[in-house]
Amino acid sequence: MRKIIGIILLIIIAWGIGTSLQEIPFGISRAKLADHYIHNGKEETGAANIVTSVVVSYRSLDTLGEVTVLFLAAIGLGAVLAALKQKSVKESEKASLILSTGCRLLFPLILLFGAYIFIHGHLTPGGGFQGGAIVASAFVLMYLGCHKEKKINETGSILSESLGGLAFIVIGLIGLAIGTGYFLNNFLPKGEFNTLLSAGIIPIIYIAIGFKVGAELSKIIDLLMEES
Amino acid sequence: MSFLHNYIYYIGAFGLVFIGLFIMAVKRNYIKIIIGLSILEAGVNLFLISVGYIANGTAPIFSRTVLNAENMVDPVPQALVLTAIVIGLAVMGLALSLAIGLYRHFGTLNLREIKEQRW
Numbered sequence: 001m002r003k004i005i006g007i008i009l010l011i012i013i014a015w016g017i018g019t020s021l022q023e024i025p026f027g028i029s030r031a032k033l034a035d036h037y038i039h040n041g042k043e044e045t046g047a048a049n050i051v052t053s054v055v056v057s058y059r060s061l062d063t064l065g066e067v068t069v070l071f072l073a074a075i076g077l078g079a080v081l082a083a084l085k086q087k088s089v090k091e092s093e094k095a096s097l098i099l100s101t102g103c104r105l106l107f108p109l110i111l112l113f114g115a116y117i118f119i120h121g122h123l124t125p126g127g128g129f130q131g132g133a134i135v136a137s138a139f140v141l142m143y144l145g146c147h148k149e150k151k152i153n154e155t156g157s158i159l160s161e162s163l164g165g166l167a168f169i170v171i172g173l174i175g176l177a178i179g180t181g182y183f184l185n186n187f188l189p190k191g192e193f194n195t196l197l198s199a200g201i202i203p204i205i206y207i208a209i210g211f212k213v214g215a216e217l218s219k220i221i222d223l224l225m226e227e228s
Numbered sequence: 229m230s231f232l233h234n235y236i237y238y239i240g241a242f243g244l245v246f247i248g249l250f251i252m253a254v255k256r257n258y259i260k261i262i263i264g265l266s267i268l269e270a271g272v273n274l275f276l277i278s279v280g281y282i283a284n285g286t287a288p289i290f291s292r293t294v295l296n297a298e299n300m301v302d303p304v305p306q307a308l309v310l311t312a313i314v315i316g317l318a319v320m321g322l323a324l325s326l327a328i329g330l331y332r333h334f335g336t337l338n339l340r341e342i343k344e345q346r347w
Contacts, residue, residue: 006253010246017242026234026281034280034302041303042290050288050300054307066311073318080325084332125289129314194290213314220321227328 046190047122047199055127056202061183064168067212071165074216081223095145103145110138118210122199128206132213139218143225152222157215164212171201171208237278244271258330258337262323269316273309280305 037054045053055063117124118131139152175185191198232239248268252261280302286295288303327337334342 003254006250009253010250013249014242014246021235021238024279026238026278031302031304034304037303038288038297038300048290050290050303051306051310054303055310059307062311066314069315070318073322077321077325080322080329084329123289123291125287127310129310133317217317224321224324224328227325 042193045186045199045202046193047202048194049122049124049127051125052122052127052202052206053199056121056205057186060172060205063209064172067165067168067209070213070216071161074220077220078223081227084227099145103141107138107142110141111135114138114210114214118206119203120196121206121210122202123194123196128209129213131206131210132215132217135210135214136217136221139221143221152218157219157222160211161215161219164208164210164215167208168205168212171205175201237281238275241271241275241278244268244274247271256339258327258339261339262320262327265323266316266320269312273312273316276305276309276312 037050037058041047041050041053041058045057047053047057114131114134114137116131117126117134118128121127121131172183175187176183178185178187186200186202188200188204190200196203245268248264248266248271251264251267255261255264282299282301285299285301288300288306289295330342331337334345336342
């Protein structure tokens, strides 16, 4: 009964969406705003990756909000799980030699790859959030492969998280103080286009975001693994 | 055939959205509802990306000088989806932690059984 009602409801919604989508042509034109970003983004921000220049330069205040949402979610998860904390020692088998050696070998390489992704965020596809997720995936590997023998250093995680957030805001405030004076103003020289040291504050902000997101996601994984 | 060719991204995206909606409306297990939410999210993200697509377009990155700005796809939905994925991840983490709490308290994840139990 429930399924039939669900299917009927979905058919009605699908009909509505289908009729409205037929009016939108697929794959033809960009919006005006996107045209501005694509034609002027190269000169205005100095970043080769236009998506990065939208995320970190044109709309960087929104990115600050996004980072805050992630921070709040991590805090909420910690609060919910801390309220239910119960100590249970489970019998667990040790991981085999091949598994633990393999994960110990791969762990630094994955960290390095994550760092590469967030340092090159203004040149190649990627950036702080993606690099942070890759860093956190290295910690998932460590938890699953090395079987809880190793834990993340809590002081280090909190330190990199807060320093990342602080660096973002301090760079924004310096931009407010110098030059034309708006929040997250690009006050550094733009450098040579398409090289690592270009695009002013964008790589610095993305490195800060990478540290912050990596620390937060690995903390979420740590909390969930502790409970399971 | 040309209809399918023109609208294949929309069909795929809304297929995912409807699968997710159906799971969320019909299933009673909390974990399955979270899985439905995640499928729905993937569908919405795919739809946003495909709205910004331009036929035979390239990624909006000036990695080589030969790339023409006219052929680049819309960067704004991509930046939006970047945000949406991160927020989705945060929501997923919170929902899973609530699932752990529900299971500890009631001993089941079936929402109908939880409703019948005394709080």
